[in-house]
Amino acid sequence: MAIRSDTRTPADVVTTLRQGIGRVSTEVIEEIQARIPEYARPSDEVYIKVIRMAVEQAIYGFLDRIENPDAAWDPEPFRMIGRGEAAEGRNLEPLQTALRLGARVGWRRLTEIAEPLGLSPQSLYDLGEAIFVYLDQLADAAAEGFDEAKAHAAGEIERRRTRLLDLLLSQPPAGQEAIADLAKAAGWRLPKTVACVALGDQHGAYRRPALPPDVLTGLERAHPCLLVPDPRGQGQAMDVALRGLKAAIGPAVPLAAASTSLRWAGEALELSARGVLPRGLLRCADHMATLVVFKDEELIGALAETRLAPLAHLRPTQQDRLAETLLAWLRHGRGAGEVAARLHVHPQTVRYRLRQLEELYGDQLADPDIRFELEIVLRARQALGGTT
Known part of the structure; x- marks a missing residue:
């Protein structure tokens, strides 16, 4: 973007603007902390330092673009900021508000010094437009980092839950301490009782069931299965999720006996395939006598x-x-x-x-x-x- 000035070159203008970065940064930080509660940590010197670095980096990046519009731009710093927002457990709304506040302060400062800088009205208009284009690019970079962090966190949680399911179904059972530690890391509350679901061959395109979020899934196992916590409170939700699938819901058992519930569910599924039990969704609790009879x-x-x-x-x-x-x-x-x-x-x-x-x-x-x-x-x- 060309800056039209009657007396100075674009490089001169940018040099002058750089000299005021410290003051503008302070104004932006004060505005952000006054208006956005999530960023108001006056006693946290490290956090304030991080915010100042982010604000100054944004301002320097903008001035670099004004001085050299064709230079390559590295969005990674603001991707990192987006990842940080995800790690803090926030959505992007506070960051987007902070960016808008920063742009407002920057624009206000430009209008104050436009005359001493010798900026024409057209140049001032071009700078304002450039600020908001740059603002959108920063927001897009932050959103990319945020989404990337969320996807990574979701993938990590899913991996931990898969490992947790393996531990719960292992024989002999894993130790309670190991299970409790992994459950905490996976964000999974340990229930008193569970029921396992054995999933049969669906003979066609497999439909992944829309399950309650606390159900552990083992759909990639050799014998696909689910583990349902506190099953008595999730009966209707599981009926809806498994409707139309060949599946058997094992009996409710203590958490340490999860593998037993899965074994009964698997046996019910086999009996269904042989025509001994009905096809479709089965509940072992409704067919216990038949399961016992066919045990041997x-x-x-x-x-x-x-x-x-x-x-x-x-x-x-x-x-x-x-x-x-x-x-x-x-x-x-x-x-x-x-x-x-x-x-x-x-x-x-x-x-x-x-x-x-x-x-x-x-x-x-x-x-x-x-x-x-x-x-x-x-x-x-x-x-x-x-x-x-």
Whole structure:
């Protein structure tokens, strides 16, 4: 930008302006501290020194541009200031206000000395325009540094949370002190209870769920999972976040037992894939009996071979009808009318089947232990579609 003066060159004008940097800097700092509470630290000499350095750097940078408009400009110092604002936990509004205040003080000072400097009205107008162009560039540089620092901090927090999830799910469990230290560094409050979510193959484009901010995510793990703190208070939010996904929510457990919750969730997901449990979003708490029954399928198979032996000689269709009737009788009471209502058949049909079962099982149906074992194997048989 050319400065038109009747008596002096642009270099002379800039030299004169440089001589007043100390006074202008003091005015700018006083204005900033008076009007922006975030920067008002009169007793902090180090902080005041940093502000003065930033103000003087901005003024020197502006005068350098006036003297040599084609010189390369280094935005890094104001990027650093933007990073500092992020580190202080502020947004950019106080800094932007400070820049505007600095520009106002600078413009006021220019108008005061325009006549002694021999500046024409056009030159004064050009300087004012240059101030606000420069102001925008400083603000842009600070915003770049601010965004960079925020992204870095977010990435670091995410890395710490990933490590925290690894510690919580490790076997054997990590020490409480190590977990507490990492949780603090990750900005994660230690909850009393947690529930883990096992995520299944979504068969297509994977949709990352929109999760509450305190949920720890392990979406990049070999078996993707989530860890939900205080799950009883987040049920609805998790239902919304996981809607449409193949997922199983493990039981709520103490924090130290997080891996147990994930193990149950994983087993529920496997049973869902086999058709034993429903597809879609599952809650282990709603299917605990089935999960327990299928914990050791070899043992269930051996028990079924023993307890269903009286039905073994019958045709498959007869086995299915009698097994269905016996399970309904065990679950819903011994009245033929209630069992018939559950099975949607005539009561006389139920009475006939029950007489067959009495003939086949004899006194065994009077033994509560045998009835309990029969219900276990019949539930397993029903879940597998009658193949046990």
